[in-house]
Amino acid sequence: MKDITYAAPKTIADAAALLNDKGDRARILAGGTDIIVQVREGRRDIDALVDIKHITEVNELTCDPTKGLVIGAAVPCCLIYENKAIAKAYPGLIDAVSLIGGIQIQSRASLGGNLCNGSPAADGIPVLIAMEAVCDIAGSKGTRSVPVEQFCTAPGKTVLQRGEFLIRFRIQAPKKQSGAAYLRFIPRNEMDIAVVGAGVSIQFDAAKSKCTAARIALAAVAPTPLLVAEAGAALVGTSLDDASIAKAAALAQAAAKPISDMRGDADYRRHLVGVLVKRALAIAIERAKS
Amino acid sequence: MTKKLHIICSINGQSAEFLCEPRNSLLEALRDELKLTGAKEGCNNGNCGACNVLLDGRLVNSCLVMAAEVEGKSVTTIEGISSKNGLHPIQQCFLEGAALQCGICTPGFIVAAKALLDKNPHPTEHEARHFLAGNLCRCTGYDKIIRAVLEAAECGAKK
Ligand SMILES: Cc1cc2nc3c(=O)[nH]c(=O)nc-3n(C[C@H](O)[C@H](O)[C@H](O)COP(=O)(O)OP(=O)(O)OC[C@H]3O[C@@H](n4cnc5c(N)ncnc54)[C@H](O)[C@@H]3O)c2cc1C
Ligand code: FES
Ligand code: FES
Numbered sequence: 458m459k460d461i462t463y464a465a466p467k468t469i470a471d472a473a474a475l476l477n478d479k480g481d482r483a484r485i486l487a488g489g490t491d492i493i494v495q496v497r498e499g500r501r502d503i504d505a506l507v508d509i510k511h512i513t514e515v516n517e518l519t520c521d522p523t524k525g526l527v528i529g530a531a532v533p534c535c536l537i538y539e540n541k542a543i544a545k546a547y548p549g550l551i552d553a554v555s556l557i558g559g560i561q562i563q564s565r566a567s568l569g570g571n572l573c574n575g576s577p578a579a580d581g582i583p584v585l586i587a588m589e590a591v592c593d594i595a596g597s598k599g600t601r602s603v604p605v606e607q608f609c610t611a612p613g614k615t616v617l618q619r620g621e622f623l624i625r626f627r628i629q630a631p632k633k634q635s636g637a638a639y640l641r642f643i644p645r646n647e648m649d650i651a652v653v654g655a656g657v658s659i660q661f662d663a664a665k666s667k668c669t670a671a672r673i674a675l676a677a678v679a680p681t682p683l684l685v686a687e688a689g690a691a692l693v694g695t696s697l698d699d700a701s702i703a704k705a706a707a708l709a710q711a712a713a714k715p716i717s718d719m720r721g722d723a724d725y726r727r728h729l730v731g732v733l734v735k736r737a738l739a740i741a742i743e744r745a746k747s
Numbered sequence: 748m749t750k751k752l753h754i755i756c757s758i759n760g761q762s763a764e765f766l767c768e769p770r771n772s773l774l775e776a777l778r779d780e781l782k783l784t785g786a787k788e789g790c791n792n793g794n795c796g797a798c799n800v801l802l803d804g805r806l807v808n809s810c811l812v813m814a815a816e817v818e819g820k821s822v823t824t825i826e827g828i829s830s831k832n833g834l835h836p837i838q839q840c841f842l843e844g845a846a847l848q849c850g851i852c853t854p855g856f857i858v859a860a861k862a863l864l865d866k867n868p869h870p871t872e873h874e875a876r877h878f879l880a881g882n883l884c885r886c887t888g889y890d891k892i893i894r895a896v897l898e899a900a901e902c903g904a905k906k
């Protein structure tokens with residue numbers, strides 16, 4: 458690896474000052490499962506790694522039945538899926554964090570890194586979007602909040618400005634009669650990059666007969682993780698019957714703008730969008746009803 | 748050249764200190780500074796598991812940990828798996844079951860299997876295969892390796 462410096466600030470202010478000082482010559486080190494490989498292979502040219510794991514706020518993980526879920530940006534996947542309260546209240550999130558890499562990766566990989574790396578194929582992101590997660594960002598000039606679906610702007614690019622970094626995700630308390638799910642397709646069972654991923658969430662009314670809200674988001678079919686608002690909207694007011702689900706899946710397919718690469722060509726990806734959206738909805742419905 | 752960092756941590760249950768450059772991985776520090784060459788460099792990008800160690804009890808790829816990050820932490824390498832009474836049952840079962848050929852993947856598999864059995868002493872075959880999916884072997888094939896791990900679980904149960 459090229460010569461770099463390593464710093465481990467203990468406060469948000471110190472980290473922001475460092476990032477502000479060095480601009481794009483510095484990158485944050487969370488779990489390191491993307492950044493260490495990129496720097497080693499010369500795919501990111503930087504001078505400094507800023508390890509944020511000594512900052513209290515980015516390690517927070519709290520699940521409160523009324524206030525909802527707070528996931529610090531650097532919390533590794535393993536702590537999320539080992540948390541019984543989260544596993545019970547947010548099974549859709551567990552779908553995602555338990556399929557990022559293998560056990561070794563999950564010991565380190567964070568959702569913050571998953572998002573800030575800016576990959577359109579990141580597995581953690583569609584379900585966060587489906588669940589309306591919000592990002593809290595801190596910087597040398599103060600803090601701001603951005604919905605997850607607005608965070609990535611292009612492959613490898615995000616809304617973060619000089620000196621800014623992600624502190625946490627906030628997710629609302631799960632409502633009754635709601636459910637979420639994430640599915641991805643890869644050619645083998647684990648350890649590969651998504652060909653397509655689909656994250657969905659749905660909400661039933663009290664009688665569990667009508668859908669009152671729905672969101673559908675996709676991975677690996679556009680330059681950024683993609684919220685397909687019209688696909689979710691098509692489900693609202695329906696009984697989530699097969700015909701409505703088929704319509705939503707078709708809208709998701711129409712919104713997908715996949716590329717062709719060695720993992721699959723564009724038509725194949727579009728086909729997979731339909732399959733995964735339908736299957737993920739079936740799981741989310743089941744969860745909402747149970 | 749950047750100034751070297753002085754890192755104090757615990758390695759295999761003993762306090763240890765070493766010097767590293769900020770750009771060094773934990774794998775490099777273990778092998779080149781501490782001469783603990785059990786952990787292997789296979790891919791150097793997180794895919795093969797040959798460099799596996801336990802960091803504060805968690806299974807990690809030491810090629811994807813910066814050496815500077817282990818300040819104050821505890822590291823267990825393959826060298827810390829056996830005891831003075833002899834090989835760990837996992838190691839014994841790998842030997843007896845011929846679960847290795849060239850041996851490059853073996854330290855990683857054994858450390859990973861230790862992490863598995865610490866967490867789940869009686870894994871099903873499916874659970875063992877799933878847990879070890881981040882460890883690659885290019886010569887033995889996985890059947891013998893999985894069998895050795897399940898055998899070790901059974902030995903543990905008998906003890
Ligand atoms: C073998 C292997 C398998 C993998 N499998 C998968 C997979 O199945 N699915 C998947 O989605 N990904 C996978 N990945 C990619 C990677 O593990 C994930 O993207 C992971 O979530 C990254 O998190 P991290 O904490 O390791 O990030 P890091 O590598 O620490 O950081 C990633 C990027 O985000 C920036 N960053 C991190 N935190 C912040 C912050 N708080 N604020 C601002 N910027 C920040 C860093 O500077 C860096 O550019 C895999 C990687 C490997 C090596
Ligand atoms: S050398 Fe670390 S995972 Fe292959
Ligand atoms: S024994 Fe050679 S790689 Fe596994």
